[in-house]
Amino acid sequence: MRYLSIRNRVYPKNLNPNGYAFGGFIMAEMDKAASIMVEEVMHGKAVTVFVDNLHFQHPVRNGDIISIYAEVTKIGKTSITLHISFETRCVISRDEYSVCDALFVFVAINDQNKPIPIRPLLRDNIPDYIQALVSK
Numbered sequence: 001m002r003y004l005s006i007r008n009r010v011y012p013k014n015l016n017p018n019g020y021a022f023g024g025f026i027m028a029e030m031d032k033a034a035s036i037m038v039e040e041v042m043h044g045k046a047v048t049v050f051v052d053n054l055h056f057q058h059p060v061r062n063g064d065i066i067s068i069y070a071e072v073t074k075i076g077k078t079s080i081t082l083h084i085s086f087e088t089r090c091v092i093s094r095d096e097y098s099v100c101d102a103l104f105v106f107v108a109i110n111d112q113n114k115p116i117p118i119r120p121l122l123r124d125n126i127p128d129y130i131q132a133l134v135s136k
């Protein structure tokens with residue numbers, strides 16, 4: 001079950017010299033969206049350890065409204081995996097496009113930046129679909 005994690009508008013500071021949103025902006029927004037979802041699911045600190053292949057399928061223009069959705073797909077021993085989808089709505093046509101999607105893996109860490117078990121850190125009110133992943 002995916003949740004809207006970030007909704008935002010593209011501004012000129014987010015553009016590359018060709019006039020489209022630059023990849024670093026898109027990747028940073030996806031990482032932020034993932035981290036927001038991770039905080040919804042667990043207490044404490046977590047860091048990004050892995051992002052799978054990113055394929056930019058559609059350009060994002062100045063003024064577009066971006067929506068980034070997050071879905072937890074796995075709870076590991078110390079890690080949590082999320083599927084992140086980046087979509088855009090063209091400011092001119094109002095058509096909606098899928099821009100890219102990727103898996104993000106975060107790892108729960110202690111104050112010494114060492115991985116720690118994630119299950120004791122899960123919040124009490126996590127959605128049922130995530131709870132079901134915990135018992136797998």
Ligand SMILES: CC(C)(COP(=O)(O)OP(=O)(O)OC[C@H]1O[C@@H](n2cnc3c(N)ncnc32)[C@H](O)[C@@H]1OP(=O)(O)O)[C@@H](O)C(=O)NCCC(=O)NCCS
Nearest residue numbers: 047048049050075076077078079080105107109113114115
């Ligand atoms: C995150 C970090 C603490 C993990 O340390 P580590 O010694 O590599 O940890 P481990 O090998 O024990 O792996 C920890 C978990 O990460 C997962 N993991 C590690 N590397 C991975 C990779 N390349 N792909 C997928 N998962 C990976 C492991 O599967 C494991 O998950 P599990 O416990 O649920 O099975 C360390 O790599 C680190 O500090 N990296 C830098 C993080 C960072 O700065 N991120 C950017 C800013 S947020």
